Amino acid sequence: MSTVQTSMPAQTAAAGEQSLWSRLRASRNWAALWFMLPAAAFLILFLAYPLGLGIWMSFTDERIGRAGVFIGLENYLWLWDDAIFWLSVFNTILYTLIASVIKFAIGLYLALLLNRHMPFKAMIRSIVLIPFIVPTVLSAIAFWWIYDAQFSIISWSLIKLGLIEHNINFLGDSTWARASVIFANVWRGVPFVAITLLAGLQTVSPSLYEAATLDGATNWQRFRYITYPLLTPIIAVVMTFSVLFTFTDFQLIWALTRGGPVNATHLMATLSYQRGIISGRLGEGAAIATAMIPFLLAAIAISWFGMQRRKWQQGSNND
Amino acid sequence: MASVQISDVRKSFGGFEVLHGVTVPIEDGAFVVLVGPSGCGKSTLLRMLAGLENITSGTISIGNRVVNNVQPKERDIAMVFQNYALYPHMTVAQNMGFSLKLRNANQQDITSRVKKAAEILALTPLLERFPRQLSGGQRQRVAMGRAIVRDPQVFLFDEPLSNLDAKLRVAMRTEIKELHQRLKTTTVYVTHDQIEAMTMADKIVVMHDGIVEQMGSPLELYDKPDNQFVAGFIGSPAMNFLNGHLKANGQVYVETEEGARLPLATAPTASDGKPVVYGIRPEHLDLASDGIEAEVIVVEPTGSETQIVARIGKQDIIAVFRERHDVKPGERIHLRPRASSAHLFDKDTGHRL
Numbered sequence: 137m138s139t140v141q142t143s144m145p146a147q148t149a150a151a152g153e154q155s156l157w158s159r160l161r162a163s164r165n166w167a168a169l170w171f172m173l174p175a176a177a178f179l180i181l182f183l184a185y186p187l188g189l190g191i192w193m194s195f196t197d198e199r200i201g202r203a204g205v206f207i208g209l210e211n212y213l214w215l216w217d218d219a220i221f222w223l224s225v226f227n228t229i230l231y232t233l234i235a236s237v238i239k240f241a242i243g244l245y246l247a248l249l250l251n252r253h254m255p256f257k258a259m260i261r262s263i264v265l266i267p268f269i270v271p272t273v274l275s276a277i278a279f280w281w282i283y284d285a286q287f288s289i290i291s292w293s294l295i296k297l298g299l300i301e302h303n304i305n306f307l308g309d310s311t312w313a314r315a316s317v318i319f320a321n322v323w324r325g326v327p328f329v330a331i332t333l334l335a336g337l338q339t340v341s342p343s344l345y346e347a348a349t350l351d352g353a354t355n356w357q358r359f360r361y362i363t364y365p366l367l368t369p370i371i372a373v374v375m376t377f378s379v380l381f382t383f384t385d386f387q388l389i390w391a392l393t394r395g396g397p398v399n400a401t402h403l404m405a406t407l408s409y410q411r412g413i414i415s416g417r418l419g420e421g422a423a424i425a426t427a428m429i430p431f432l433l434a435a436i437a438i439s440w441f442g443m444q445r446r447k448w449q450q451g452s453n454n455d
Numbered sequence: 456m457a458s459v460q461i462s463d464v465r466k467s468f469g470g471f472e473v474l475h476g477v478t479v480p481i482e483d484g485a486f487v488v489l490v491g492p493s494g495c496g497k498s499t500l501l502r503m504l505a506g507l508e509n510i511t512s513g514t515i516s517i518g519n520r521v522v523n524n525v526q527p528k529e530r531d532i533a534m535v536f537q538n539y540a541l542y543p544h545m546t547v548a549q550n551m552g553f554s555l556k557l558r559n560a561n562q563q564d565i566t567s568r569v570k571k572a573a574e575i576l577a578l579t580p581l582l583e584r585f586p587r588q589l590s591g592g593q594r595q596r597v598a599m600g601r602a603i604v605r606d607p608q609v610f611l612f613d614e615p616l617s618n619l620d621a622k623l624r625v626a627m628r629t630e631i632k633e634l635h636q637r638l639k640t641t642t643v644y645v646t647h648d649q650i651e652a653m654t655m656a657d658k659i660v661v662m663h664d665g666i667v668e669q670m671g672s673p674l675e676l677y678d679k680p681d682n683q684f685v686a687g688f689i690g691s692p693a694m695n696f697l698n699g700h701l702k703a704n705g706q707v708y709v710e711t712e713e714g715a716r717l718p719l720a721t722a723p724t725a726s727d728g729k730p731v732v733y734g735i736r737p738e739h740l741d742l743a744s745d746g747i748e749a750e751v752i753v754v755e756p757t758g759s760e761t762q763i764v765a766r767i768g769k770q771d772i773i774a775v776f777r778e779r780h781d782v783k784p785g786e787r788i789h790l791r792p793r794a795s796s797a798h799l800f801d802k803d804t805g806h807r808l
Contacts, residue, residue: 352528
């Protein structure tokens, strides 16, 4: 606003009004707000609103076909004493932890491998992506056959090789079932990790490796001192996503085991679905789903603070 | 410190040969500049010296040891890269001490050597900064610091100044030369900039299309270029070339197609009528009443001197004067080449006659 004193206040006001409008028209932030609105509306309608509704529902005794009343923490207190709920929490953490670690290890290894010069590089890179692009349910059904108690190709091959005598009951035994769903999840999740880390690897200038070679670094030292530290920001991002996806996994489990045998593979997401939709106790299902939120926030917080410490990324890049 | 011998080195990528038998002897403690246009193979040669590229045939030795099959880290060389290749996640001190750390030197030793190198390069206040927080010139100095911390047998520089602005480039040029005079480490420096080559080198190796065109001291190359390529490459503005025929009947001169007579001090024997290229450097042309007639196209004053682009018939010629002549575009002037400073090249082979 102008600070110049004038003897004609009426005209100044008119000029001020006009300038407010013209300032709005010229303002990039004002324009940005309008550009943002559709996306924001979309997110509020389809993400924030259902989330809020779900959290609210967890404080009610709503059932399918019957509106609920507010019952405070009753659902949560009920779950607190529910052994199956705690088993699902344990299963989810176990599933997420093991699958994420394996996905990271294999993904990183594949990324390093794919980053080398080799024949048919583009083709191999596309092949790696296949598990990622196949619909989850489709791959789950494929795994279902692979793990089938009678027709399993794995059991068949091992028997033919003379290594075992009877079919392995992949999805019927609790330990085998856990291992089987984790394997299927890893198979699906590795391409995402591998391709993202590969993208990260390709941003590392080759001259850094050459400089390190001349500085006397061995292969392992080049990885340890150059590749790994330069890759940490992208590792943090990709592993956060991987953990979030794995923690909230539903489709694969539901298609393969539906939580069985004896709840050995029930994750929080599948239990929530079973209690909320199948049994119709929406309030209780919502409470289980809401109970996942603190875990997810913790995972995000870890990677967030992990990334923030990297001082070398800050500062300008231009000369 | 060590001498370096590059003997008949060839390099092929697939079936395509980029270096066709290059031999360069480098004396202990010398500052040798490999210079040439893009794609002449100078960087490839340097990378082979560093061990980053395999040698297809021929030998490279450092000191008295043939290093063809020696790992880069065993060669005891340090290299400064064009983009500096500083480790972005390490501080200046860590960058400089990295090679020592890899060799399991003790921390005290690393600190003292880094400190010493930092003092030489005026980097002491920057030791705890990250590369991103440095200016281009500072990054360049860190890259050099990383090299001198190791106290190697040979320094290799791969176009180290080409990412800097013009003013900084001149300053760093002096710094590198001063550093060499102080450390006296054998240095091989690659550049495409002939001014860098002229100002810094003890010995210049001019490369072109995978061969060595000529090597020698800067002034040798300037005064007695072996061929037309070297003559045109060394010197700025570049040497003027005028096509013509040699006349050696009594009076010796070169006659251009337009009939202008270009004076010569001497002519090779039995060469009358031979088609030749007459080379004359811009500063060896004088304004005179009896010279070759030329039309002024552009006048470019630089302050210390004035460059005049003029046209003789269909050929352009550049003349440089320390004095400030008052000439205007379109004006007709007379330029007289100094006969003793003229160069004569064979029209077909480009060799000096």
